[in-house]
Amino acid sequence: MKRSDQLHLGAFIYYAGHHQVGWRHPESRARDLFDFKLYRELAQTAERGKLDMIFFADLLYVQNVGQAAAGMLEPVALLSALSTVTERIGLTATVSTTYNEPYNVARKMATLDFLSEGRAGWNIVTSQLDIEAYNYGRSHHPEHGLRYEMAREFVSAVTSLWDSWQDDALVIDKQAGLFADEAKVKPIDFAGQWYSTRGPLNVPRPPQGYPVLIQAGSSGPGQDFAANYGEVIFTAQQSLEAAQLFYREVHDRLAANGRSPDSLKIMPGLAPIIGDTEEEAWLKYRELEELIPDSVILPGLSQMLNFDLRPYPLDGELPDIPDPVEASNGMKSRVKLVMDMARGEQLSIRQIGRRLIGARGHRQFIGTPEQLADTMEEWFQERACDGFNIMPPVLPVHLNDFVDKVVPILQQRGLFRTEYTGHTLRDHLGLSRPEAGHFRREKEQPVERRA
Amino acid sequence: MKRSDQLHLGAFIYYAGHHQVGWRHPESRARDLFDFKLYRELAQTAERGKLDMIFFADLLYVQNVGQAAAGMLEPVALLSALSTVTERIGLTATVSTTYNEPYNVARKMATLDFLSEGRAGWNIVTSQLDIEAYNYGRSHHPEHGLRYEMAREFVSAVTSLWDSWQDDALVIDKQAGLFADEAKVKPIDFAGQWYSTRGPLNVPRPPQGYPVLIQAGSSGPGQDFAANYGEVIFTAQQSLEAAQLFYREVHDRLAANGRSPDSLKIMPGLAPIIGDTEEEAWLKYRELEELIPDSVILPGLSQMLNFDLRPYPLDGELPDIPDPVEASNGMKSRVKLVMDMARGEQLSIRQIGRRLIGARGHRQFIGTPEQLADTMEEWFQERACDGFNIMPPVLPVHLNDFVDKVVPILQQRGLFRTEYTGHTLRDHLGLSRPEAGHFRREKEQPVERRA
Numbered sequence: 036m037k038r039s040d041q042l043h044l045g046a047f048i049y050y051a052g053h054h055q056v057g058w059r060h061p062e063s064r065a066r067d068l069f070d071f072k073l074y075r076e077l078a079q080t081a082e083r084g085k086l087d088m089i090f091f092a093d094l095l096y097v098q099n100v101g102q103a104a105a106g107m108l109e110p111v112a113l114l115s116a117l118s119t120v121t122e123r124i125g126l127t128a129t130v131s132t133t134y135n136e137p138y139n140v141a142r143k144m145a146t147l148d149f150l151s152e153g154r155a156g157w158n159i160v161t162s163q164l165d166i167e168a169y170n171y172g173r174s175h176h177p178e179h180g181l182r183y184e185m186a187r188e189f190v191s192a193v194t195s196l197w198d199s200w201q202d203d204a205l206v207i208d209k210q211a212g213l214f215a216d217e218a219k220v221k222p223i224d225f226a227g228q229w230y231s232t233r234g235p236l237n238v239p240r241p242p243q244g245y246p247v248l249i250q251a252g253s254s255g256p257g258q259d260f261a262a263n264y265g266e267v268i269f270t271a272q273q274s275l276e277a278a279q280l281f282y283r284e285v286h287d288r289l290a291a292n293g294r295s296p297d298s299l300k301i302m303p304g305l306a307p308i309i310g311d312t313e314e315e316a317w318l319k320y321r322e323l324e325e326l327i328p329d330s331v332i333l334p335g336l337s338q339m340l341n342f343d344l345r346p347y348p349l350d351g352e353l354p355d356i357p358d359p360v361e362a363s364n365g366m367k368s369r370v371k372l373v374m375d376m377a378r379g380e381q382l383s384i385r386q387i388g389r390r391l392i393g394a395r396g397h398r399q400f401i402g403t404p405e406q407l408a409d410t411m412e413e414w415f416q417e418r419a420c421d422g423f424n425i426m427p428p429v430l431p432v433h434l435n436d437f438v439d440k441v442v443p444i445l446q447q448r449g450l451f452r453t454e455y456t457g458h459t460l461r462d463h464l465g466l467s468r469p470e471a472g473h474f475r476r477e478k479e480q481p482v483e484r485r486a
Numbered sequence: 487m488k489r490s491d492q493l494h495l496g497a498f499i500y501y502a503g504h505h506q507v508g509w510r511h512p513e514s515r516a517r518d519l520f521d522f523k524l525y526r527e528l529a530q531t532a533e534r535g536k537l538d539m540i541f542f543a544d545l546l547y548v549q550n551v552g553q554a555a556a557g558m559l560e561p562v563a564l565l566s567a568l569s570t571v572t573e574r575i576g577l578t579a580t581v582s583t584t585y586n587e588p589y590n591v592a593r594k595m596a597t598l599d600f601l602s603e604g605r606a607g608w609n610i611v612t613s614q615l616d617i618e619a620y621n622y623g624r625s626h627h628p629e630h631g632l633r634y635e636m637a638r639e640f641v642s643a644v645t646s647l648w649d650s651w652q653d654d655a656l657v658i659d660k661q662a663g664l665f666a667d668e669a670k671v672k673p674i675d676f677a678g679q680w681y682s683t684r685g686p687l688n689v690p691r692p693p694q695g696y697p698v699l700i701q702a703g704s705s706g707p708g709q710d711f712a713a714n715y716g717e718v719i720f721t722a723q724q725s726l727e728a729a730q731l732f733y734r735e736v737h738d739r740l741a742a743n744g745r746s747p748d749s750l751k752i753m754p755g756l757a758p759i760i761g762d763t764e765e766e767a768w769l770k771y772r773e774l775e776e777l778i779p780d781s782v783i784l785p786g787l788s789q790m791l792n793f794d795l796r797p798y799p800l801d802g803e804l805p806d807i808p809d810p811v812e813a814s815n816g817m818k819s820r821v822k823l824v825m826d827m828a829r830g831e832q833l834s835i836r837q838i839g840r841r842l843i844g845a846r847g848h849r850q851f852i853g854t855p856e857q858l859a860d861t862m863e864e865w866f867q868e869r870a871c872d873g874f875n876i877m878p879p880v881l882p883v884h885l886n887d888f889v890d891k892v893v894p895i896l897q898q899r900g901l902f903r904t905e906y907t908g909h910t911l912r913d914h915l916g917l918s919r920p921e922a923g924h925f926r927r928e929k930e931q932p933v934e935r936r937a
Contacts, residue, residue: 059660066658069600069690071570095589097688100655100666106689109590109597112566116601119522119570136585138546138621139560146560149520150567170589172682204551207517209510212779215551231623237548238557239520328663 039465042415042450043300043422044442045090045127045269046081046434048074050104053306054428055335055392056326058104062432065104071116074108077431078117081124084438085452087463088125088156089117090249090269090424095134095167098338102331111143118151125460127156127249133182134162134171137192137225138232145197145241153242153459158249158269159260161186183256188227190248190264191474195223197245198471199235215239244468247460253281253369262288264474265299266466269424271397272303273372278419300421300464304397305411306428309436313402320401323428324389332388339391340370349385353377397426404440411441412450490916493866493901494751494873495893496541496578496720497532497885499525501555504757505879506786506843507777509555513883516555522567525559528882529568532575535889536903538914539576539607540568541700541720541875546585546618553782562594569602576911578607578700583640584633585613585622588676589683591640592647599692604910606697609720610711612637634707639678641699641715642925646674648696649922650686666690695919698911704732704820713739715925716750717917720875722848723754724823729870751872751915755848756862757879760887764853771852774879775840783839790842791821800836804828848877855891862892863901 051058051065058065067073081089091110099105110128118126126147130140140157148155161182168176177185204219223234250257250265253272261268268285272278282301289299308323310316329349337344342356356370377387393399400407414420427433445451461468502509502516509516518524532540542561550556561579569577577598581591591608599606612633619627628636655670674685701708701716704723712719719736723729733752740750759774761767780800788795793807807821828838844850851858865871878884896902908914 056663058658058665059663061660063660065660065665071601075570095688097671097686100671100686101668102663102665104665105671106651108600108689109594112562112594112597112601115563115566116570119526119567134587135590136622139586139590143560143563146563149559150522150563166684169684171587200557207509209512209514209516212507212510212553212777214509214516214553214555217552220548220551220556233617233620235548235551237546238559326663 038297039421040449041452042411042445043267043302043464044084044086044451045088045125045302045422045424046077046084046086047090047092047269047304047424047426048077048430049092049426050107052429052433053397053426054323055103055331056328057323057429059326060323060429060432063429064431068104068106069108071113073431074113074117075120077434078121078124080431080434080438082121084442085455086124086425086438087422088127088154088460089114090127090156090158091129093129093131093160095131095162095170096164098166099331099334102328111147114155115147115150118147118154123455123458123463124154125156125247125463126151126154127158127247127460129158129160129251131160131162131167132186132189133177134167137189137230138196138236140189141193141196141236142238144193144246145236145238148241148243148246149238153461155241155243155246156249156267156460157246158251159186159190159264160251179254180256183252183260185229187260187263188229192225192227192230192232194245194474195225196232196234196236197240199223200239201471202240202244205239240471243459243461244470245473247464247466248474258285258288261285261299262292262294267300267302267464270301270303271369271372272419273376273398275414275417275419277372278303278414279417282418282420297465298467300466302422302424303414303420304426305400305423306393306397306426307400307407307437307441308428308433309402309404309407309440311403313406316401316403320393324393327389327392329385332385332392335392336384336388340373342370344384347384349388350383353382353384353387393428399428404444407441408444408448408450411445412448415450489748490872491900492903493862493896494718494753494915495535495537495902496539496753496873496875497528497535497537498541498543498720498755498875498877499528499881500543500877501558501881503880503884504848504877505774506554506782507779508774508880510777511774511880511883514880515882519555519557520559522564524882525564525568526571528885529572529575531882531885531889533572535893536906537575537876537889538873539578539605539911540565541578541607541609542580544580544582544611546582546613546621547615549617550782550785553779562598565606566598566601569598569605574906574909574914575605576607576698576914577602577605578609578698578911580609580611580702582611582613582618583637584628585618587683588640588643588681589647589687592644592687593689595644595697596648596687596689596692599694599697600689604693604912606692606694607700607718607911608697609700609702610637610641610715611702630705631707634703634711636680638711638714639681643676643678643681643683645696645925646676647683647685647687648691650674651690652922653691653695656690691922694910694912695921696924698915698917699925709736709739712736712750713743713745718751718753718915721752721754722820722823723870724827724849726865726868726870728823729754729865730868733869733871748916749918751917753873753875754865754871755877756851756874757844757848757877758851758858758888758892759879759884760853760855760858760891762854764857767852767854771844775844778840778843780836783836783843786843787835787839791824793821795835798835800839801834804833804835804838844879850879855895858892859895859899859901862896863899866901
């Protein structure tokens with residue numbers, strides 16, 4: 036199996052940091068959450084570290100604005116602005132398939148790819164909550180499996196729109212008066228069950244062919260989706276063994292789909308708190324943990340698990356949470372991970388709440404830069420991942436720590452680039468530029484011209 | 487009637503220029519239409535001229551890609567990028583109400599306003615053609631009157647979402663753990679006939695309260711809409727008299743709505759071709775006109791008038807075009823303007839086609855910088871307008887001409903600013919910052935909480 040000998044790294048930007056109350060940290064820039072200058076600094080820091088990409092979350096609601104950092108600038112607009120103040124780093128936006136139109140998404144992601152000269156990535160999500168549905172005039176969020184079915188069709192429509200201009204369609208012969216070759220700009224007549232779009236798109240094929248397709252679901256349907264359409268999987272993995280199992284399973288599905296193993300990169304989330312000594316790192320962690328008021332633990336855990344824990348005592352153990360396949364409509368894989376952790380380590384609700392609210396279900400690391408480099412190297416060498424999506428608990432300080440203290444160690448070990456060698460996000464990730472029709476499948480071929 | 491003693495000016499960016507075949511001009515930058523560097527240059531030129539704003543068109547389709555420049559970067563993403571390479575100039579994006587969700591538009595326009603620190607404008611359009619509907623899975627474009635009814639509701643929803651955070655809602659008290667005042671971030675429970683959205687929005691109230699609301703329809707429903715919601719009207723006016731009548735009518739409607747006359751700026755389009763002498767200007771115009779192949783005249787006019795002229799001879803006169811209220815679904819006011827012009831000047835189809843395809847129904851000016859300044863001054867002093875949206879026939883050359891040769895004359899005459907005095911687009915336009923609820927009307931109040 037061909038495999039890069041270097042890690043891939045993303046800087047995952049989320050509010051004032053991934054820690055639920057990270058915004059309360061003295062060094063957070065919570066006051067600048069709606070100020071471009073903060074994001075310019077974060078992007079330039081990540082680029083200084085030669086990271087593959089910065090990666091913006093997106094949530095289509097606000098809640099609990101009293102205690103939690105709330106509100107996010109629209110990521111495609113924000114990344115478009117960041118494209119002008121960076122040169123090489125990839126620019127990944129989370130965009131929901133559930134609350135958008137394929138034509139609009141194809142168009143804005145293509146625009147980001149043009150503005151950045153081939154550095155765009157699309158983190159494809161289906162959104163999570165009923166309170167998102169309400170903002171779009173719907174009475175409930177579609178069920179998990181249905182959402183993924185819809186997402187497959189959505190992505191098929193979007194990639195077809197990106198293919199609606201052939202790569203060499205533009206002619207621009209002023210003398211002859213020929214702008215584009217009409218034979219190479221064609222309607223796609225996409226008529227699916229949920230989405231229809233005739234095309235052609237109103238921008239040419241993007242520089243990368245398609246912006247890099249990134250997928251964050253770890254559930255069965257999520258893995259299936261990724262095995263079909265994903266080029267990067269962002270996943271939550273708590274242990275080496277679980278991550279190895281996930282890595283093998285995804286590669287099995289990939290092979291079953293006839294895709295080469297190097298066409299998909301698996302990047303678990305990792306929330307590091309670094310100290311010059313282990314003691315210092317743990318001190319930092321405890322300081323942060325103490326900022327979590329007891330009052331947010333039950334609501335926070337309830338939201339993460341989509342199960343109302345408010346009647347339960349903080350010092351008691353986590354109750355059995357009903358099978359989310361039947362009883363709820365969100366984050367199936369996360370519920371399983373949390374249940375396993377709580378049972379395995381005999382944690383109280385408060386303990387599991389503090390831990391999870393810190394890293395939001397992702398893997399938390401507390402230790403020295405060397406120790407972090409060690410565990411990253413181990414996971415990479417042991418085929419648990421192709422790299423990591425770094426989730427700084429407090430921004431910008433923990434991103435600075437990672438770039439300044441950990442990246443140099445990874446570079447010394449030959450595990451990470453010391454300079455960008457390519458220009459596009461595909462270059463950085465070692466992903467080839469897709470031909471037209473690359474992800475299109477027989478059953479999703481257009482059936483007939485509408486109208 | 488209080489009225490500014492200075493003009494307001496926009497730079498309207500459209501493909502490689504507003505002239506239908508302007509892209510064929512030797513000095514056009516048609517090859518750079520999807521390259522950010524072109525737009526950076528255009529925006530910086532307009533800012534050098536101290537213009538109020540740059541103004542991007544948007545069309546949700548491509549057609550006739552062989553002979554016409556086709557494809558447009560998504561304007562909110564593009565203007566977000568431009569916000570980082572400009573300091574003061576307003577940034578106006580055309581965004582359709584027909585093919586978007588209110589929550590997404592409220593969010594991305596608010597984001598542009600944050601990124602630019604208060605320089606965003608929204609040119610509210612309802613789109614035009616059935617071929618746009620097809621891209622969004624619909625079988626036809628909604629009828630003109632219905633579209634405006636929907637647009638009113640859409641804008642009411644969007645402004646309500648912008649109001650869903652009070653201006654002082656953010657607290658960000660790290661010590662107390664209070665991010666925002668929950669009493670000041672509220673659902674809006676907007677439940678309209680076509681659009682529903684619960685809110686609150688996922689970004690705070692924008693720096694300008696609302697991005698400036700700009701409206702481009704000149705028809706009856708368009709004027710009504712503008713008198714309710716518009717703060718700038720971009721209109722097509724061919725003669726001083728027609729423009730004065732329009733100006734009076736709009737102000738009458740404004741007064742009937744209880745709005746002050748200085749709360750709405752009327753900016754007709756103006757497509758200038760400038761020469762050091764009149765002869766040079768006309769020579770430039772003829773050169774451009776000759777680039778129009780006969781073959782595009784009938785299709786071009788047919789599209790502009792939404793009436794199939796292909797069976798008619800180019801040298802014959804324009805046939806009677808059926809009343810678009812009954813027979814067609816687009817550009818009602820434009821059809822009337824064109825019919826009046828053709829009848830008044832006894833123009834052949836070729837003649838009217840060449841003229842209109844040049845300026846696309848807007849007013850074309852051919853002459854010296856002094857002459858252009860004269861006519862702009864006359865229109866302004868005679869209360870035909872509050873300024874102009876400049877539509878350069880070929881970009882960037884005709885924008886450069888305007889900024890370098892005409893703006894200084896307007897400045898010498900005291901008709902235009904020599905330096906920006908404010909920082910936001912509202913400052914430039916002399917528009918006040920709206921209080922929450924500014925444009926909300928009784929009948930469009932939310933009726934009940936859904937879900």
